[in-house]
């Protein structure tokens with residue numbers, strides 16, 4: 001039995017005490033967004049109650065305090081992903097904005113017509129559409145590495161796609177629709193052997209894995225704060241300093257400049273060059289609190305506990321006749337995507353909601369994955385460190401009762 005202090009952790013998340021339709025909430029939609037611990041909520045309340053002002057501009061005490069806290073959060077992110085410098089940590093609104101930034105800044109300045117960008121068949125729309133837009137703008141070509149029926153990347157096919165024209169690989173570390181964890185170390189080594197930089201979409205991986213960008217040697221890493229128990233509207237782009245230095249700003253405005261005249265503008269250095277305008281100050285500070293929170297629990301402990309949860313859920317699901325698991329990669333994170341014979345995923349979602357169980361039903365912003373499996377949608381239960389085996393039992397019981405009534 002795990003010694004993971006899950007009940008203690010649950011007590012830190014006030015929303016987990018809610019009832020939905022007179023039933024205790026069973027929150028299993030963590031891949032969409034995670035709930036927030038009291039420490040994060042308190043951090044936001046504290047900032048707005050005691051330490052709020054605009055950052056980087058004022059000489060007054062509150063502005064200095066807010067700036068220190070904001071920059072302190074940058075250092076927390078740096079340490080959390082083991083980046084070499086805070087210059088490499090760019091605050092954005094989320095993984096989506098980070099990928100758009102790389103596409104529009106790196107992509108537009110470094111790629112040209114005929115160049116190729118390689119993604120995989122299991123990407124979230126956020127790691128497809130920005131590249132399609134770039135390709136339309138500059139005449140580059142998007143290549144898609146295929147996967148097998150288990151939802152695993154076909155590595156040889158991926159490797160065969162790489163050639164002299166390939167200028168970027170952009171791939172998810174963990175699929176939101178399938179749970180697949182990709183062999184990113186091998187992908188990066190293979191791409192680097194051909195001098196191809198790699199962007200990792202860490203939106204799903206960051207709350208479930210230990211991430212060390214220097215050990216990975218990825219060139220860009222993106223994630224969203226709201227999936228890491230932090231506030232929505234926060235996200236991070238990590239980029240190797242030399243790459244970021246060479247990239248033009250993504251947006252223009254306040255905070256990203258050193259000197260402005262009507263004749264010309266001199267840009268600020270890293271990381272501020274990419275942070276135009278007033279950011280989500282209290283929320284970014286709250287993201288720092290979320291990182292403190294998970295760090296205190298220990299990512300290694302979280303990884304081990306969530307692996308137990310996924311194993312348990314998979315074993316239970318496999319025993320249910322008429323339940324089809326979508327995504328059976330050998331290396332998976334805490335996501336159970338499934339369909340039920342004769343019951344539409346949206347009906348599964350609605351009916352489970354009547355039992356207090358929150359899952360996601362839909363295409364999960366991964367329509368090509370749905371096309372691959374020939375389904376319009378799946379039901380998806382996704383786990384976080386505060387979920388329990390008892391909650392999985394409630395889910396499985398709910399699914400069995402649906403099958404009995406409607407299946």
Ligand SMILES: Cc1ncc(COP(=O)(O)O)c(C=O)c1O
Nearest residue numbers: 094095096124126176203204224
């Ligand atoms: C794998 C993956 N990439 C990117 C995103 C986009 O994240 P956001 O909507 O927070 O920008 C998500 C969100 O679900 C995701 O799961």
